[in-house]
Amino acid sequence: MGEYVIKLPDVGEGVAEAELVEWHVKVGDPVREDMVLAAVMTDKATVEIPSPVDGKVLWLGAEVGDTVAIGSPVVRLEVAGEGNAKPADAAPPKVEAKAMEPEAAKPAPQMSTAAKAAPVEVAELPKKLAPAGGDIRNVASSLRTGAPRSEGEKPLASPAVRLRAKEAGVDLRQVPGSGPAGRIGHEDLDAFIRHGAPAARPAGGLVADDSVEEIKVVGLRRKIAEKMRLAKSRIPHITYVEEVDVTALEDLRAALNKEKRGDRVKLTLLPFLVRAMVKAIAEQPQLNALFDDEAGVIHQHGGVNVGIAAQTPNGLVVPVLKHAEARDLWDCAAEIGRLAEAAKAGTATRDELSGSTITITSLGALGGVVTTPVINHPEVAIVGVNKMMIRPVWDGTQFVPRKMMNLSSSFDHRVIDGWDAAVFIQRIKALLETPAIIFVDM
Numbered sequence: 001m002g003e004y005v006i007k008l009p010d011v012g013e014g015v016a017e018a019e020l021v022e023w024h025v026k027v028g029d030p031v032r033e034d035m036v037l038a039a040v041m042t043d044k045a046t047v048e049i050p051s052p053v054d055g056k057v058l059w060l061g062a063e064v065g066d067t068v069a070i071g072s073p074v075v076r077l078e079v080a081g082e083g084n085a086k087p088a089d090a091a092p093p094k095v096e097a098k099a100m101e102p103e104a105a106k107p108a109p110q111m112s113t114a115a116k117a118a119p120v121e122v123a124e125l126p127k128k129l130a131p132a133g134g135d136i137r138n139v140a141s142s143l144r145t146g147a148p149r150s151e152g153e154k155p156l157a158s159p160a161v162r163l164r165a166k167e168a169g170v171d172l173r174q175v176p177g178s179g180p181a182g183r184i185g186h187e188d189l190d191a192f193i194r195h196g197a198p199a200a201r202p203a204g205g206l207v208a209d210d211s212v213e214e215i216k217v218v219g220l221r222r223k224i225a226e227k228m229r230l231a232k233s234r235i236p237h238i239t240y241v242e243e244v245d246v247t248a249l250e251d252l253r254a255a256l257n258k259e260k261r262g263d264r265v266k267l268t269l270l271p272f273l274v275r276a277m278v279k280a281i282a283e284q285p286q287l288n289a290l291f292d293d294e295a296g297v298i299h300q301h302g303g304v305n306v307g308i309a310a311q312t313p314n315g316l317v318v319p320v321l322k323h324a325e326a327r328d329l330w331d332c333a334a335e336i337g338r339l340a341e342a343a344k345a346g347t348a349t350r351d352e353l354s355g356s357t358i359t360i361t362s363l364g365a366l367g368g369v370v371t372t373p374v375i376n377h378p379e380v381a382i383v384g385v386n387k388m389m390i391r392p393v394w395d396g397t398q399f400v401p402r403k404m405m406n407l408s409s410s411f412d413h414r415v416i417d418g419w420d421a422a423v424f425i426q427r428i429k430a431l432l433e434t435p436a437i438i439f440v441d442m
Contacts, residue, residue: 002083
């Protein structure tokens with residue numbers, strides 16, 4: 001038998017390192033050729049690492065969330081034959097099978113004062129707990145996992161431990177003790193609270209929960225966190241909220257969908273908003289820009305590449321509708337639908353997830369009344385869609401029901417003045433409230 005070392009492959013695009021986001025195997029697992037072992041994420045894509053050979057996992061070279069350099073060993077396999085392992089590949093294992101170190105190698109615990117005071121009981125304890133021919137090195141674990149005390153048997157514990165147990169609502173008779181003669185220490189109480197039976201409930205049935213779960217931020221969630229930190233730390237946001245009457249727009253949308261022809265897709269609100277933004281940007285091109293704040297340069301784009309923020313099972317991604325200025329209403333709708341499906345399925349390409357010049361964010365039916373969207377750095381504007389609601393609106397003589405919706409939009413105040421932001425949103429409002437103008441070239 002030999003060892004086969006699998007190294008992190010070069011994923012291209014000049015990437016020097018990648019984040020390990022998922023293991024598909026663990027130490028001891030058998031693997032077959034072409035079986036996916038792990039997944040790594042770069043700034044540009046997620047890449048799967050397959051096994052080139054059959055074998056068994058001996059060693060894993062990183063934990064989820066670790067950053068691994070290109071060319072570093074990530075998996076060692078036991079294979080038939082000589083394998084490919086070289087002395088230079090040798091490295092201390094980072095993730096390996098548990099309990100590899102024999103118990104005898106561990107330092108013996110110090111005998112407590114209580115143990116010295118009761119030598120007979122301590123000496124007799126292993127004889128009672130160890131099975132015939134058994135190893136008395138397992139006595140401690142037997143104590144920790146022993147059966148709860150019988151009714152009426154008084155547990156051994158210090159006053160401090162008893163006070164903590166009382167405050168936590170724990171019956172000490174149910175707590176296994178690891179000390180001499182089954183004495184309960186603070187560590188035993190901590191372990192019982194974390195992993196033992198539920199604490200005794202007070203009369204009201206309510207009990208305090210002091211548990212804390214550590215969740216490592218990895219993969220796409222880490223990328224989102226880094227992007228948000230960058231945006232909020234470097235961009236002074238200004239948010240502008242405007243109410244829009246979309247009754248006429250919804251009537252038009254329903255009529256167009258009813259008269260659907262050929263392979264035209266169903267229209268949602270987003271294609272209308274995109275076309276309105278294209279017309280508004282033609283009048284204020286400074287909104288369709290990227291700001292390189294380190295170089296002090298604004299890159300004002302002619303093409304309107306609209307990022308459509310989409311929620312997926314793995315987190316928020318932003319597929320990009322390229323050149324919206326060259327697409328009609330139905331073309332925009334079809335491409336938005338295609339991009340949304342690709343994003344949710346995790347099949348969107350690097351090109352489809354990059355290159356936006358302005359972004360739309362929408363929470364759909366959960367859109368709330370007002371939001372404060374975070375700008376997609378290094379863009380200078382983001383338009384937020386809130387949920388649509390029927391509200392009473394005064395038409396001059398009476399209150400009438402109208403379909404109303406807020407637009408909550410944020411702007412980079414270093415580049416966009418408040419007045420320009422207001423003019424931009426007011427123009428979009430006018431187009432959405434009189435949707436026929438969207439189709440007129442003026």
